[in-house]
Each structure stands twice: as C-alpha cells, then as structure tokens.
Amino acid sequence: MDILWVESIPLTAREVGRLIADRDLAPTTVMTVLDRLTRKGFLRRTRDGRAWRYEPAESRDSYIAELMLGALDMTGDRSAALTRFAQAVSGDEAEILRRALTELEEE
C-alpha cells in the first residue's frame, strides 16, 4: 500500500512485487494481497492489456483523517466502536482547562 501511495501512477502487480525489494515475495502473493485490498475497497484497478493496474482509492492522509475523526468521536454516530481517552473540547471550553492546567503545574 505504501508503495502505491508513493508512486503517482497506477502499477501492475509485477511492478509492485519488484518494488518490494527487501522481501522475496512470490508474484502470486502480491497479486492476492492486491486483489484482497481491491475487494475491500482500498484500491481501484483498471485493465491494461492482460494485467490489472492498481491505484489507491484514497490518499493516505484521507484515511488517517478518517481514523482520527473516529478516534475523536466526530463522525456523528455515537456507536460504541471505540473507547477513547477523552472527548474533544471546543475552543472556549479549552480555556477553562488551560487555567486549571497552569494551576496544577504551579502547585
């Protein structure tokens, strides 16, 4: 996935396999992984002759943003999917906390 994010053009399974130089992976393994990621909707693929070319469905940053929104309970559905350390606080309210923090640190 990282390789596909770094490369700006869609790659074939063979090219991806070649770029994963540090590990000796069978081409079929790479193809299986790419295929599975496609089925889960993380990759998009287009036909190029006899091979498929793969590209990420969304950028890495947008996935990180999705996780962060979930983590901070900002997705709007208050499902019990995650348990968080604390919930986000709005700007004005943060001021109250800032004052309490300085008090605590001064003691």
Place this chain on the structure above:
Amino acid sequence: MITAAVLAALATACAIGSWRLTTARWTYRAPRLAIILWQSLGVAWGLATTGAMLAFGVQPYGIGVLPGLVAFVQGEAPGTAWDPLHVLAMIAGLTSLTVLVVVLISAGVHALRARRRHRTLLALISRDDPGVPGVRVLDHPGAAAYCVPGLRSQVVVSEGALRLWSRDELAAVLAHEAAHVRERHDLVLLPFAALRRALPWSKVVCEAQEQVELLIEMAADDRARRYCSPRRLATALLRFGTAGAMPAPSGMLGLHASNVMARVDRLIKPAPELPRRARAGIVALSVTLVTSTPFLWIIQL
C-alpha cells in the same frame, strides 16, 4: 391483570429512577457501582415495559407472560375469546420486544463492522514506535489516544499525542487505555448506544448514555491510578483538552469540558468512598431489579 399492573409500575419506577440517576452526584464516588445500577435499570426497564404490554395481551390465557407467549406461538386457543384491547396490547408488546432485540443486534453488528474497517486501515497506515512498544502510532499532528476493543484489542496513539505528553503522562494514558481493554468497557457502552439509536428523542436515554460514557472513563481512571500518579493522569487530561486536537465539525461538542474537569477533580482530590451500607444498598437494588422482572415474566400474580 395484577402482573401487568406490577410490571407497568416497575417500568415507571425504572424510568423515574433513571431520570433521578442522571443528575445524581454520588455516582462519581463509586463509578463501578453506578454502572452496575445503570445496567440493571436498563434491563429491568426493557423487560418491564414489554412485559407489561405482553402480560395484558396474554391475559385471555390466564397464565404468565412467558408460558402465555409459548401457548400463543403454538396456536392454542385461549380460555376466553380475544377482544380488540388484548390484541392491541399483544401487537404493541411483540413489536416493542422485536424492536429492542433488533436494535441491540444491529448496534452490535454496526460496531463490529466499524471496528473491522478501523483495524484494516490501522494495519495499512499505522506504525510501531520503539518508544512505546505494543502501541500503534498514527502519523497525525493532532492528539488522540484510544483503543479498538475486541478479542485482540489495540491501543492507538497519534504522533501529536506522543509529542504533547511527557513520558509519565503517556504512561498514565496508556494505563487508562489498558483499563478499558481489560474491563471490556465497550460491551458496557453497547446497549446504551443501541438504546439511544432506538429512542433518539428520549432525553433520559441520551443522558443515560452520556452518564455511562463518563462513568466508564472514571472507572478506567480509578484503575489507572493504581499504576501511575493520578496527578500525571490529570495533567495529561487537561493538556489533551487544551490541545484542541482537531478543527472540530460544528454542532457536535457540548459539555465535555465539564466532564474533563469532573475527572480531574476526582483524580486530584478523591472524595471519600461511599459508606458500606450505601454500597450494599445499591448492590441489593440492582440484584432485585435484575431478578424481579424475569420472575414476573414467568409467573402469574
């Protein structure tokens, strides 16, 4: 008739009790007990409300709710003929029972799906950090710390959070998350989140869910303070609150600052524990609630 009336009275009592409990403050002194009381109130309320309708509905059979339902499903003819009122009660009771069960199951499925997607994404984009073994790190400047519950729970912190907190504070936060994992707080939260989906207009249900959310945080704080300095946990909380983790979409944030302050206050100046008699009373009440409603489902008064 008496069974239906008793169940209806019990349902009303549970509703009033829940409403009182949303504003109670002793709960902060014993979050675990309060969570147990909330759970038993929820179970008793659900069984009493549906049971009251069904008890009235199966009255023509002249037996208890559960035996009556069995007879109804098996297509036996009741002792006295059906009349519209009993048919109506039967329909209402069965509908609300189905809604409760379906909502609970769908909430579970929804949470599991969200978690699975979250976990796959984590596998794709998070990394390990030698500084915090066993924790997944997310490359984002905002601060976040949470756990993805499940059989193999994962604790996740963001790059921003690693920079925000000192070493001791981070240890305190991780102890807090480990407590969530250990005590499976997600399972506590699930039915309340489900109920909120089923009854989004009910103020008591919304407040109940918010209370339980706060109480599990307090319970996790209590466990974490055994392993770390409560003061560090308090400063970590405040620092997190002031960091302004991410530009927030509007219309989502409410009383959270006061929740954070409530948690900080009890970490810094712990209130005395509830007296033994009060604790015993709460446990007895919970046990009575949970046992009496199923009992009323089975027997006919």
